[in-house]
Amino acid sequence: MLKTDDRISKVNELLESVMKNKKVIIPEQNLVDDLNLNSIQFMELIGKIETEYDVIVPVQKLTSIVRVSDLYKVIQNIEEFCS
Numbered sequence: 001m002l003k004t005d006d007r008i009s010k011v012n013e014l015l016e017s018v019m020k021n022k023k024v025i026i027p028e029q030n031l032v033d034d035l036n037l038n039s040i041q042f043m044e045l046i047g048k049i050e051t052e053y054d055v056i057v058p059v060q061k062l063t064s065i066v067r068v069s070d071l072y073k074v075i076q077n078i079e080e081f082c083s
Helices: 006-017 040-052 068-083
Strands: none
Touching: 006 040, 006 068, 040 068
């Protein structure tokens, strides 16, 4: 399982890879309103997370991912479930 700092760095790296406009990423930011992710970028991000962790993020979880911090929690939950 990744340490919290490593998890945050990895999620930020994946997030930056789908963002068109590079911005400073902080946990409280809204993915749509603050980081301007559109639905295609969001799904691309989820695909990258699924590939990186070799998991499938349940469709029911997608609506709960609103802020950057929600991404951190999803990854933490995946890691805990898989360990």
